[in-house]
Amino acid sequence: MNCNEAGTLVACYADGEIVTLQGRSIERHLRGCAACTAKHQAVLELRARINAEVPYFTAPPALRERVRALLVNANDVAAARPRPQQDRWRWLTGGALAGCAATMLAWVVGTAVIDRHANEDVAVEAVTTHVRATLNNHLIEIASSDQHTVKPWLSARLDYSPPVQDLASEGFALIGGRLDTLDKQRVATLVYRYRLHTIDVFVRPEFAHAPSALRTLRGFNVAHATGSGMDWLAVSDVSADVITAFVQRLASEAASR
């Protein structure tokens, strides 16, 4: 394969669109060609910067409410259609019930089921806290991508000073922090964005019941790392290897300072 043939395929390769034989011949070409390697690198660099710097906007709670309201209306209309005259009270209560059920379902399922296990161990508690913060739209109390803003804010509210690092260059953009209670103690929570995912990282001098290995709970991965007198507990729906690498990176970064 020459540069001409590699041409547009380099971007396809960087986008993960080529995996089979063609991928291998591109890999071979990249190894021997500085120009195409730079092109490939450029796509990856741009992607890393997009992940770190281009915000993923999430729907405001008010919009979510309005959509739910649309849904309830649509449902009322649909329910009213078959028997417009008789049983009016029935569809009225039915519609109201469905409305209540819809808005409350997420809360009941989201919180009640989780609450049942809340005291099992710190990993379960960490997932619960992460889910609650997400559901309540209360991920962040201090919004900043600047570690020098987040760290003093947290230190002022805790009896220790948690290490705060922004790893945006590696795709993990710090978006802010908040305070939580975990393992019956106040804890600093750092919030990172990785692609479409939110990662909560709980930082404490020591967690009494930290999980020794990676845990997967209700689809969330919980990874733990320790070093230089601190404990990191990360919770997210990112893949197991990503979260493990990330939490270890945080610990080693803190140790190197």
Add this chain to the structure above:
Amino acid sequence: MSQHTRFEDLVMPHLDAGYNLARWLTRDVNDAEDVVQDACVRAIKYVGSLRDGDARAWFLTIVRHAFYDWCKRNRPAEIVKGDGTAIEMAAADSAMDPERAAQRRGQSRLLADAVAELPLVFREVLILRELEELSYKEIARITDVPVGTVMSRLARARGLLQRSPFLHAIRGQVAGGER
């Protein structure tokens, strides 16, 4: 499954994706909400025809349609720009707009600005690829063009970002590879 539960189960999880796309297409908080709301009205109506597997792509297609309808009514000039000839001009215009320049100094969001300045057809494929992480095939289906067009638009979008005057850091890194 009722229409209501189908929407709740299949579409609601992708509300953020729909909003993010609308937000990047309209580049405005309120307009994005209008577009998403309009899209949801349509989605509720047609949710019966949705197959279970590809709810996100399905919903994003609807959001995109809702956006183009909204755009025709409110900003018809933008759609014409999509042919690619106005690109370099679009970048230059915005570079000189003092209000935007002032905003830009206020917040260090250079790359995000450069993305927002991309002409519509390039912006949408970039957002779908880099923020939604969709495949070429899915993007082709959503934007209703052949896969080859997705590839060339994506390449143009990346080229524009890499050469963007707002992106000195990236330009420095790329210069060696392109020349």
